[in-house]
Every structure is written in C-alpha cells, then in structure tokens.
Amino acid sequence: MGARPSRRRLPADPPLALDALPPELLVQVLSHVPPRALVTRCRAVCRAWRDVVDGPTVWLLQLARDRSAEGRALYAVAQRCPPKGEDEELPLCALARYCLRSPLGRNLIFNSCGEQGFRGWEVEHGGNGWAVEKNLTLVPGAPSQTCFVTSFQWCFKRQLVDLVMEGVWQELLDSAQIEICVADWWGARENCGCIYRLRVRLLDVYENEVVKFSASPNPVLQWTERGCRQVSHVFTNFGKGIRYVSFEQYGRDTRSWVGHYGALVTHSSVRVRIRLS
Known part of the structure; x- marks a missing residue:
C-alpha cells in the first residue's frame, strides 16, 4: 500500500x-x-x-x-x-x-614593427646597421610600439609577400575585384635629420615587376620635428598574373653620425580588400 x-x-x-x-x-x-x-x-x-x-x-x-x-x-x-x-x-x-x-583585411606583413627582431625581413646594413628601438611617439593601431632605426649610410630591408600562400587564390587576384593597400609609418629623431624611401612592387609568379609605387618624401631637417607620419597607396586595376608584393624600405641620417640616428620605420602593412564599385 x-x-x-x-x-x-x-x-x-x-x-x-x-x-x-x-x-x-x-x-x-x-x-x-x-x-x-x-x-x-x-x-x-x-x-x-x-x-x-x-x-x-x-x-x-x-x-x-x-x-x-x-x-x-x-x-x-x-x-x-x-x-x-x-x-x-x-x-x-x-x-x-x-x-x-582569412587574408582579406589582414596585415600580410610579418613582424611589421620589429617586435621579433628582423625575422621575416631581408636586411642590408649600412653604417652601424639597422636596430630596433621603442617608438619615440605613439603610432596608432600598431601591434607593438617598437620601430626599426637606420644609421649613417643607406640601410635597406625588404619583405616578399606571397599572396597565394597567404590564402588569396589566383582567380581572385585576376578578377579585378580586389585592391592591394600598402602603408608605412616613418619619422625622425628631433636632434638629427633623416632621409626615407619606400618602394612597393607587384610581381608575377617569376618575380618580374608588373607595377610599382615609390615614395620619396622630402628629407626631415635637424631640429625641425619629431614624430611619425604615414605613407600609403592603393593598387587597383593592376591586371592579371600578380603573385607577390615586394615591400622595400630605405633610410639613413643626414649628419653621418655614428650610431642609429637615421629614419625610423614601423607598422608596415599590406592588405587585400574587395572592391565594391
């Protein structure tokens, strides 16, 4: 019960x-x-x-x-x-x-600020060579507040970006519906002038140049300014057959001082975007 x-x-x-x-x-x-x-x-x-x-x-x-x-x-x-x-x-x-x-919109430059030393870059040292230091001023959006610094003779560095290996398939590159946006931040110390050059080349599968962008800003004079400014460019309608982006930087000081008083470069970027127009 x-x-x-x-x-x-x-x-x-x-x-x-x-x-x-x-x-x-x-x-x-x-x-x-x-x-x-x-x-x-x-x-x-x-x-x-x-x-x-x-x-x-x-x-x-x-x-x-x-x-x-x-x-x-x-x-x-x-x-x-x-x-x-x-x-x-x-x-x-x-x-x-x-x-x-996921390559669209992502920065395809590796180690853009020198937070990993010179990894990913082909480097030619002039004078006392390249060095990595902390930024003198804040660079907005940078993944690290560090920069590459040049010396009293021409310093050169380059990074070759393989767009296909980064995930952009060849037919998309050839479709005329994308643009390649490149940018670089550069500046000078207050107590020493500098010279800076940027060259970005789009290359085919055999690394032949198809189109390029060059920037040669006026040299920064001693005691005139301190800080960083940006150089940028957008590649559009560049035709078919692009495979690589060669991102090349040059810099030196204007006083031939021993040490690292030349151009500062940081937050380099290569980004692929879809064109909507």
Missing part, C-alpha cells in the same frame, strides 16, 4: 552515425565546422570526409553565410574558382586555403 508504481526506462536512441548521411547532407553538416578543425580533424576520419574537405562545396557554403556587401562580392568570385588540379603545388583547394588564412 502506498508503493510508487515502477517506471519503465525507455531504451536510448542509437547515436547518429554521420557516415550514414547521404553526401549532400554530410557536406551541409560539415560546413558548420570551423575551418581549422575541418582540415586537422574531420579530413582524417575517412575517405568520404576527406573528399568533402578537399572539394569546394563545403567551403562555398561557409562563404555564402557572409551576407555583407564584401561577402556577397567575394562569393560571386568564389563560385568561379576552379577545383584543385592534380599538378597544383599546394595541398587543399584554393577556397580551403582562403578560409584557413
């Missing part, structure tokens, strides 16, 4: 086996997985999953979810991206590399 009726435990539903899904549903499910997990985890599960990750559809579905004006313009170009060829030098399809690297 008063006993509670027993409850029968219902059998648990069997776990969902994703490998039983038809291909069109599997690709929909996997399109919600973050890009890095798709490549490092899902691709190794089985051949069917590998084929999905290696193909363009799962990546097109990810791109289609960006409904901004830039996202819609990018998706229109991505639909024309050819599948990976057997002789292609890079693993994964071009859209996979794009989603992994």
Whole structure:
C-alpha cells in the first residue's frame, strides 16, 4: 500500500552515425565546422570526409553565410574558382586555403614593427646597421610600439609577400575585384635629420615587376620635428598574373653620425580588400 508504481526506462536512441548521411547532407553538416578543425580533424576520419574537405562545396557554403556587401562580392568570385588540379603545388583547394588564412583585411606583413627582431625581413646594413628601438611617439593601431632605426649610410630591408600562400587564390587576384593597400609609418629623431624611401612592387609568379609605387618624401631637417607620419597607396586595376608584393624600405641620417640616428620605420602593412564599385 502506498508503493510508487515502477517506471519503465525507455531504451536510448542509437547515436547518429554521420557516415550514414547521404553526401549532400554530410557536406551541409560539415560546413558548420570551423575551418581549422575541418582540415586537422574531420579530413582524417575517412575517405568520404576527406573528399568533402578537399572539394569546394563545403567551403562555398561557409562563404555564402557572409551576407555583407564584401561577402556577397567575394562569393560571386568564389563560385568561379576552379577545383584543385592534380599538378597544383599546394595541398587543399584554393577556397580551403582562403578560409584557413582569412587574408582579406589582414596585415600580410610579418613582424611589421620589429617586435621579433628582423625575422621575416631581408636586411642590408649600412653604417652601424639597422636596430630596433621603442617608438619615440605613439603610432596608432600598431601591434607593438617598437620601430626599426637606420644609421649613417643607406640601410635597406625588404619583405616578399606571397599572396597565394597567404590564402588569396589566383582567380581572385585576376578578377579585378580586389585592391592591394600598402602603408608605412616613418619619422625622425628631433636632434638629427633623416632621409626615407619606400618602394612597393607587384610581381608575377617569376618575380618580374608588373607595377610599382615609390615614395620619396622630402628629407626631415635637424631640429625641425619629431614624430611619425604615414605613407600609403592603393593598387587597383593592376591586371592579371600578380603573385607577390615586394615591400622595400630605405633610410639613413643626414649628419653621418655614428650610431642609429637615421629614419625610423614601423607598422608596415599590406592588405587585400574587395572592391565594391
């Protein structure tokens, strides 16, 4: 009397086996997985999953979810991206590399402020050579308040950006729907003048120059100013075949003083953007 009726435990539903899904549903499910997990985890599960990750559809579905004006313009170009060829030098399809690297709007210059010394740069030392110091004034938006400093003879450094390796597929580069924005901050010490030069060249796959931008501001005179200013340029309508950006800086002082009293350079940037017009 008063006993509670027993409850029968219902059998648990069997776990969902994703490998039983038809291909069109599997690709929909996997399109919600973050890009890095798709490549490092899902691709190794089985051949069917590998084929999905290696193909363009799962990546097109990810791109289609960006409904901004830039996202819609990018998706229109991505639909024309050819599948990976057997002789292609890079693993994964071009859209996979794009989603992994997220190159649009990102600064493609490595170690732009010298926070990692001279890593990523080809350097030629003049005088007492290049050095890395703290900024004399705040540079807005810089990832590190440090700068490269030149000496009493011409100092040169260069970084070669491989746009395809950074995730911008070749058909997007050739589409006339992108622009390449370059910028550099430079300045002088108050007690010593300096000379600064910037050259940025767009190169083809053989590193032949296609188009270039050069900046040669007037030298900063001794005791006239202290601080940094920006040089910038936007490349548009540069034609087909671009693969690399060669970012080249030159600097020296005007007094031939031993030490590091020449041009200061920092927060260099190369950014790729979608053109909406």
